[in-house]
Amino acid sequence: MASLLPSTGRGENIAGKLLLLIVALLMCIGVVVVYSSGAGWAEQKFSDPQYFLWRQLTFAIAGMAVIFVVGAIDYHIFRKISKLFLFVSIGLLAILLLLKLAHVIHGAARWLGFGPLKFQASDLAKYAIIFHFSRLLSEKRAYIKDLHDGYYPMLVLLMIVVALVALEPNFSTASIIAIIGFTLMFIGGIRIKYLLATASLLIPIAAVFAIAAPYRVARLVSFGGGEKELSYQVRQALLGLGNGGLFGLGLGASKQRELYLPLSYNDFVFVIIGEEYGFIGALVILLLFSGLFACGIIIAKHAPDLFGRYVAIGVTFAIVFFAFINIAVACHLMPTTGVALPFISYGGTALLFNSLGIGLLVSISRYRKKVETIERAQALLESKGGSL
Template sequence: MRQGFDTWLLIAVLLLVLCSVCFVYTASSAKAERNYDDSAFFLKRQLVRLLLGLIAMFVISRVDYHDILARAPLLYGVSLILLIVLLLLPESMAIRGSRRWFVYGPLQVQPSELAKFCLIFYLAANLAKTQIDVRNFMDGLMPQLVLIGATALAVVLEPDMGTTLIIATVGMFMLFLHGARLQHLFALVSTGVLVAIALLLRVEYQRDRVESFLASVFGAAEPGWQVKQSLIGLGDGGLLGLGLGKSKQKLLFLPDPHTDFIMSIIGEEMGLIGTLGVLLLFFIILWRGFRIAQAAPDASGRLTAFGVTLAIGLSAFVNIAVITNLLPTTGIPLPFVSYGGSSLIVHLAAVGVLLNISQSVKPKKAGGVTKIPLARTKWYHDRKR
């Protein structure tokens, strides 16, 4: 029996999108006026991307998620090919030392955003097959690790350590929830951390970011310029903020305040109250997303909803941790809020999948909500009986 959309999830996402419209304009107006003689330059581009993202969300919400998962191998293959092609581009096409985008005139496409969710879909579709037992390392777990490792390796070589961290974390949690042994995952995570550190130290600008971060944490130096200006902005905002449009950091003190550091502008203009309001909206998305995962009718739906929700939550966490100097700068945008096409459109499309799964959740029984085990998933519990 089909249910309605999850209203709480939809409202939270739409409110974050409204924040994007408001704060992309106020954060970018000074830079847009200076560079393009049009204070609304970035806002106009964001509105076009927002329209495309909302269309994608509502169209996908009407497509049965089983149909999407049936095409997951194709989607995964296309996303992996795009990542490989990106790595083959000449160094001259790198932007700020990283090859993360295909650039064609004003259009920039970031394949890693697409690959992140295509991997989740493919992994969910694979794990839902009853013949796969991830407790068996070679026959069950290893093929799934190849999927995760191929995507993570292609992304880390761009290099994009933040997205790699999210991809690996989501993949490991999905495997754990499906019954993978803790000792296997612990060994894999330990190895992955060592490999990530080795790759990180190869790239000069990322090594500099980590050294700057560690120096600031241990008091040997001030934070880097971006983080320092971010912290100043958050501090100036106080409890109630300076007022909408009255940010000082956007006046070219904070580089690109409308992208990765947009939360700093929100905190400066709307204060602690506004910042907590945005965090509350992300909490609602996590709450509803995990509820959808818990009540989904089958293993593929549960794993997909969990993976998508965790990816959104981790992206928000990493972004906010960076602007508050809890993590080194990673380049991860704030989902639904930061300026940018690939992130906005792909995240809205992923919410469309969540909304579709929410229409298939099991109805309430007389004693309350029907609860299906999320940890280790229903399939795993069935095998143990």
């Protein structure tokens, strides 16, 4: 891949600006679609059809603020605090599990906070894994291929986080965090035979865990059992996508938004996009996420150091992978999971953490430009017999 991209920072600077444009478009689309898809549900639940609109608009504005603030600072600060970041996230996940075991929290134990100030600890843990693994992979180059000093410490940390998230229970997010962790280790140089050996042990365990809960079994049956076994939610999602045709029914004309499709403003927001804007609208979303992926990879390729490179890869992969799974579930290409569409689905936690990730990509891009400016100034001074 490196041979196909220019070695100058110009491509990365363009990628950073294009990335901001893509994310801004996704957020704007999210505000419009969340209002369109959630007005009926907001009226029913909160007696205010604009409830989701104003909250999503607030999240989007806050998200852009996070991007610009994080983009303006040196991303290496996250290298210094990565261990603290990881242990805090593990501690919060452990607290959630203890509260669940003590029956203080009933049902899924995923949220921390009070009232409107709540966040999902798994979102924090996902980025903590990205930051700390990027640090370890960049610092352990001399013995990264060693089983005991390189692989096992990272595997133990990853499995602790994955196990705690899975026990919330949040099997889909736990699986995605595991995939992100193993992807970073693979890219970072961990021997593939170690990864394959671990996968051969973990996949059967994950399969048993997946079928241990009746609701997960029902989702698997609905996915693989044929048309008669489709769940109500999946059936309505497919009807919505089919209704959209090529150009869609138009803004606010979705039938599924009229209380037919549960979570139409969140997990199944892509269905509303497909119904109101048709195949063309759905294709635009796919192209935007493809552009986000390309920008992230370009920024990673031109990162000034290994830590920046691994962070850029991890952030890009995490955001795009979540988008891929959400869209695949909406199109009935995967079993139903509770995964939101980044920057579009209703919700503040995921949007703000993903904005943190985009801010880091911007910071990496800006830092590269700063390094090149210093290098040019150094070269100019050296040509005149001086130095910085």
